[in-house]
Amino acid sequence: MNVPLHLKYTSDHEWVSVNGSTICVGITDYAQDALGDVVFVQLPQLGSRIEANASIGEIESTKSVNDVYAPFEGVVSAVNDLLNDQPELLNTDPYGNGWICEIECTQLSDAALLDAAAYSALIGG
Numbered sequence: 001m002n003v004p005l006h007l008k009y010t011s012d013h014e015w016v017s018v019n020g021s022t023i024c025v026g027i028t029d030y031a032q033d034a035l036g037d038v039v040f041v042q043l044p045q046l047g048s049r050i051e052a053n054a055s056i057g058e059i060e061s062t063k064s065v066n067d068v069y070a071p072f073e074g075v076v077s078a079v080n081d082l083l084n085d086q087p088e089l090l091n092t093d094p095y096g097n098g099w100i101c102e103i104e105c106t107q108l109s110d111a112a113l114l115d116a117a118a119y120s121a122l123i124g125g
């Protein structure tokens with residue numbers, strides 16, 4: 001499994017890129033592999049206020065429907081509209097064009113996030 005060193009991770013298999021008080025969220029290579037072929041992505045609403053650890057969207061695959069969780073509270077500042085027409089980007093490019101949303105965080109502490117080594121250990125890598 002691909003686990004980029006420059007990202008942080010959640011135990012729910014989201015990746016997080018931190019840029020100041022803004023984070024970008026997506027699902028990991030491990031998550032997309034477990035899901036199988038992604039056929040639909042429900043994105044969060046632009047401008048919506050979200051709570052930490054709350055569901056911000058859903059990913060539907062040929063195997064199941066799974067929630068995507070926000071690692072921090074804040075306001076959704078961008079969504080990846082490409083996923084509306086190309087949900088398979090979560091499978092083919094989970095760390096690039098398959099990003100899900102950006103959140104402007106009100107309180108940001110990456111202490112709850114895993115680094116690449118800890119996430120690799122979590123998934124047995």
